Amino acid sequence: MNEVCPECGGSLLYDISTKRHTCKNCGLYMTKEELRRLTDEKAKKAPSKTERQSEYLQWWLSRK
Numbered sequence: 099m100n101e102v103c104p105e106c107g108g109s110l111l112y113d114i115s116t117k118r119h120t121c122k123n124c125g126l127y128m129t130k131e132e133l134r135r136l137t138d139e140k141a142k143k144a145p146s147k148t149e150r151q152s153e154y155l156q157w158w159l160s161r162k
């Protein structure tokens with residue numbers, strides 16, 4: 099499995115001895131938990147088109 103940097107999208111290198119991910123591109127250094135949190139936050143900031151469409155659908159259905 100290839101992890102991707104939440105900041106720049108570069109490939110991450112996992113250091114077994116420190117148990118941390120290091121970005122080869124921007125040098126971001128984080129634990130697995132931090133990486134998951136940052137990736138989640140990034141996903142929330144940019145909602146996908148399908149999510150917005152379902153929100154619209156709920157609004158439309160609630161009008162009736």
Ligand SMILES: [Zn+2]
Binds near residue numbers: 103105123
């Ligand atoms: Zn990076």
